[in-house]
Amino acid sequence: MRLLIKLLGLAFLLVSVYFLGQNIIFTTQTSAYWWRDISAAGSVIAVASGVAMIMLSRSTRSLGWVFLGFGILLVFVSGGVVLRPTSLWTFFLALLSFVAGLQLITTGQLSL
Secondary structure, three states: OHHHHHHHHHHHHHHHHHHHHOOEEEOOOOOOOHHHHHHHHHHHHHHHHHHHHHHHOOOOHHHHHHHHHHHHHHHHHHOOEEEOOOOHHHHHHHHHHHHHHHHHHHOOOOOO
């Protein structure tokens, strides 16, 4: 029964990622400015190394979060992310399913 509750929580988390992710577009674009290409390549390297640091070693976990945040910042600096407007209802459903999924995974019950 616990496994079923955790799988239901994971499903809620995936639904929230779907609702938020349907209005985010990642693009690859060529730019006349040379610094945009550097930040695009740097974002891939920073995100990959950040995830590796978080997953592989407990001693480098905090540095991995810094690399991950820096990589996400570089994605926005490079202009490779387009955020489309979202409705308040879609944002509410995504936030509600995220909180419900997180509670089901961590505690096994909903306390809304």
